[in-house]
Amino acid sequence: MTPPLVAVAHGSRDPRSAATVRALVDVVRAQAPGVSVYESFLDLSSPLVTDVLRSLYADGHRTAVVVPLLLGSAFHARVDLPALIDSVVADCPGFVVRTSDVLGADPALEAVALDRLAAAPRFSGRGVIVSAVGSSNATANAVVASLATRWEERLGVPVTEAFASAAQPDIPAAAAALRARGARHLVVASWFLAPGLLPDRIARLAREADPEAFIAEPLADDPRVADVVVSRYASAVSGLLRQYA
Numbered sequence: 001m002t003p004p005l006v007a008v009a010h011g012s013r014d015p016r017s018a019a020t021v022r023a024l025v026d027v028v029r030a031q032a033p034g035v036s037v038y039e040s041f042l043d044l045s046s047p048l049v050t051d052v053l054r055s056l057y058a059d060g061h062r063t064a065v066v067v068p069l070l071l072g073s074a075f076h077a078r079v080d081l082p083a084l085i086d087s088v089v090a091d092c093p094g095f096v097v098r099t100s101d102v103l104g105a106d107p108a109l110e111a112v113a114l115d116r117l118a119a120a121p122r123f124s125g126r127g128v129i130v131s132a133v134g135s136s137n138a139t140a141n142a143v144v145a146s147l148a149t150r151w152e153e154r155l156g157v158p159v160t161e162a163f164a165s166a167a168q169p170d171i172p173a174a175a176a177a178l179r180a181r182g183a184r185h186l187v188v189a190s191w192f193l194a195p196g197l198l199p200d201r202i203a204r205l206a207r208e209a210d211p212e213a214f215i216a217e218p219l220a221d222d223p224r225v226a227d228v229v230v231s232r233y234a235s236a237v238s239g240l241l242r243q244y245a
Contacts, residue, residue, distance in 0.1 A: 001063070003098070003240065004036040004056055005233045008049040009069040010076060011041035012196040018045040020194035020220050021069065027226040032233070042080055050084050057092040064095075065236045067229055069220075070102040071109070071191055072143055074135035077102050100236035103193075105143050108224045113189050114151070116216035120187045127158045127183025129174045131202045132191040134163025141167045144191055151189075158183050164198040171205035186213040193220040 007028065009021045018041070025039040038056075040049035049066065056064050066085065070077050085097050103109060117128070128151060132144045144161045152159035158181040162174035169177065175186060188206045192199045195218055206213040219225055 001061070002035055003063040003065045003237060004038060004061060005032065005229075006038045006040055006049065006052055006056070006064055006066045007069055007229060008040045008042060008066055008081065009045070009193070011044035012194070013044055014196040014200075017194040017196040020218070021045075024069070024193070024220045024225060024229070027223055028229050031223075031226050032230050035233070042076060042084065049081070050088050053085070053088045053095075053097060054092065057088070057095050062094055062096065063098070063240060065098050065100060065233050065240070067100045067232045067236070068102045069193060069229070071104065071132070071193065072135060072137075072140035073102050073104065074137040074140035078137075096240070098236045098240050100232035103225070103228050103232065105147060106228045108228050109219060110147065110150075112219045112222045112224050113147075113191060113216070114154075115222075116219070117155075117187060117189055117214075120214040120216070121185075123185055125182065125184035126187050127160075127175075127178030127181065127185070128152075128155060128187045128189060129171065129178070129206065130159065130161045130189045130191055131171070131199075131206075132161065132163055133198055134165045134167035136166050147191065162202070164201050171202060172209060175206070175209035186210040188213055188215045190216045190218045192218040193225070194218050 007025050029037045038052050040052040068077050089095050130148045148159045148161040158178050160174045162169050162171045203215045
């Protein structure tokens with residue numbers, strides 16, 4: 001039996017976030033015919049990943065692949081999700097749940113984020129902020145910083161990272177750093193999958209720093225994001241096959 005794909009996002013009190021995740025999962029279904037695909041969430045939105053997994057087990061499934069819809073490998077990927085899966089497996093004898101790699105800084109997602117900037121005004125004096133959620137995990141933040149470094153070389157303008165929470169620089173600090181380097185206008189790239197409270201905070205602070213700031217849209221309605229989800233699933237299934245060969 002082909003293992004079901006359980007896509008798991010963080011969840012949000014903002015209904016736009018869950019709606020975007022569901023739309024993404026619909027595209028994944030279309031790109032993975034023959035695979036049962038389910039959306040789920042760690043918290044704040046429904047259905048919870050634990051409920052989806054328990055339901056699959058009750059329906060007779062003995063394997064499942066969880067694909068974290070996360071752009072970084074931080075606390076949610078390293079601690080929260082494994083603990084939730086362990087709690088399910090402990091109650092479901094013989095249930096094997098394989099977790100794929102996070103989406104991460106996949107080149108396809110980086111291309112989507114860069115393409116979002118195509119709509120920005122082509123005025124001189126631009127500075128670009130790569131905005132992301134932020135983490136207490138320095139390695140996760142360093143991934144965003146590396147995006148900013150690569151983009152500066154590619155775009156030929158000053159680029160820096162900024163975080164919505166848990167890390168520095170925040171948007172005001174990033175805007176000040178860009179101005180010190182000669183930038184007069186802000187272009188804010190989105191390293192977020194979906195709209196929500198944190199992207200809204202980024203947009204508000206950016207427009208306080210520059211009322212004419214260009215704010216790029218999140219990534220998840222681009223079909224290339226679904227391609228990455230399917231790729232992560234396929235890699236995890238290959239791992240399962242090797243494990244039980």
